[in-house]
Amino acid sequence: MRTLLRILSVILLVTALGWWWKAGSNKGWTKTSVQVWKYDEITEIKYPETVKRFVPGVDFVAGAAAASLGLAGVSLVFRKRNPTVG
Amino acid sequence: MKTTIFPIVSALGIIAADAAPQTFDFKDPKGVNHAKFTLDAPLEAISGVANGISGTLTVDPAKPEATSGTITVETKSLHVENPMMKQHMLGADWLDAEKNKEITFKVKSLKDYKMADGKASASVVGTFSLKGVEKEITVPATVTLLPGKLADRTAGKMKGDLAVLRTNFTLKRSDFGINPKAPEDKVSDEIEVSLSIAGSAPEK
Numbered sequence: 001m002r003t004l005l006r007i008l009s010v011i012l013l014v015t016a017l018g019w020w021w022k023a024g025s026n027k028g029w030t031k032t033s034v035q036v037w038k039y040d041e042i043t044e045i046k047y048p049e050t051v052k053r054f055v056p057g058v059d060f061v062a063g064a065a066a067a068s069l070g071l072a073g074v075s076l077v078f079r080k081r082n083p084t085v086g
Numbered sequence: 087m088k089t090t091i092f093p094i095v096s097a098l099g100i101i102a103a104d105a106a107p108q109t110f111d112f113k114d115p116k117g118v119n120h121a122k123f124t125l126d127a128p129l130e131a132i133s134g135v136a137n138g139i140s141g142t143l144t145v146d147p148a149k150p151e152a153t154s155g156t157i158t159v160e161t162k163s164l165h166v167e168n169p170m171m172k173q174h175m176l177g178a179d180w181l182d183a184e185k186n187k188e189i190t191f192k193v194k195s196l197k198d199y200k201m202a203d204g205k206a207s208a209s210v211v212g213t214f215s216l217k218g219v220e221k222e223i224t225v226p227a228t229v230t231l232l233p234g235k236l237a238d239r240t241a242g243k244m245k246g247d248l249a250v251l252r253t254n255f256t257l258k259r260s261d262f263g264i265n266p267k268a269p270e271d272k273v274s275d276e277i278e279v280s281l282s283i284a285g286s287a288p289e290k
Contacts, residue, residue: 031167035135040118042238043250043284044230047118048135050165057168 005075009068016064020056030057107146110249110285112139112157116239119283121159125259127274132171136189138163139283143193143251150208151196157283159189179265181217190215197224205230210253216262225255236286246288254280 020026034055035048112119119139125132138160145153161183166172176183192213199208207228214223229251236246257277260266265273 029168029171032169033165033167035167040116040284042232042235043118043248045118045120045250045282045284047120047282048122048137049117055167 002075002078002080005071005078009071009075012064012071013068016056016061016068020061023055026055026057028057030060031055107144108247108287109142109144109155110247110287112141112143112283112285114139114284120281122280123164124278124280125274125276126278128271130272132166132273134164134166134172134175136160136164141190143249143285145249150199153196153210154193156190156192157281161187161189181264186217188215214257216257217264219262221261223255223257225253227251227253236288239286244286244288246286248284248286250282250284252280252282254278 032052032054033050034053036051037046038049039046114137117137120135120137121139122135123133136159139157140160141155141157143153143155143157161181162176164172164175164181164183166175175181178184190213192215193210194213195211196208197211199206201207205228207226209224210227211222211224213220215221229249232248232250234245235248236244239248255278257279259268259273259275259277
């Protein structure tokens with residue numbers, strides 16, 4: 001159990017970091033929508049269009065790191081299996 | 087006729103001098119009209135947009151300085167990309183969108199209007215109303231008239247003119263009681279606003 005929790009802790013942290021990096025390593029807060037700028041040829045106005053998209057930010061990474069530490073901490077509750085004597 | 091006289095008439099009065107007053111409606115089902123806002127504090131820059139824009143401006147070519155009307159922005163249409171920040175921004179401490187449903191700019195008059203590079207410019211004098219606080223401000227604006235372009239925008243369904251209004255100005259958060267306790271190193275007191283809107287005046 002101890003080892004399993006520690007492995008899960010590492011997987012969680014690596015997955016979160018990988019997702020954050022692949023999504024563009026956003027150094028701001030997590031976004032649930034992004035703006036795409038378009039151009040209206042008649043009025044010559046550049047205007048934003050909001051598109052729903054999840055972009056993890058530093059708070060997401062911090063949350064994942066905290067959860068990962070939590071799992072690692074819980075793993076300490078479980079005792080190491082005693083080696084068989086004799 | 088209109089086109090030939092445009093350059094000699096001014097500001098919002100880029101309409102022919104002998105033409106009747108025109109009312110431009112800024113309701114925009116296409117979602118092009120928008121206001122951008124930026125608060126650039128030393129520790130954090132916040133920016134967003136609003137697209138719930140409506141209102142009308144009436145321009146009398148014979149008296150462009152008497153241009154009047156109101157531009158309204160629906161408070162709930164203000165959008166920032168972080169959902170928690172948006173919730174705070176619309177909440178009671180900040181904009182209190184439940185109680186203050188609209189942000190308005192009531193145009194009273196124009197001054198210093200002139201033509202430059204094919205665009206009319208003027209200082210627009212009016213009352214800005216935000217979070218229940220009214221303040222008289224003067225903002226620089228440019229207007230471009232697009233005669234007959236309404237047909238292009240409506241796929242030929244309506245005939246008429248378009249007017250594109252652009253303005254950039256700065257407001258102070260503290261002037262309008264928007265969470266005055268918030269530290270200015272994190273949330274700037276100055277709000278830079280940039281408005282780009284197109285209004286239509288259908289032929290009658």
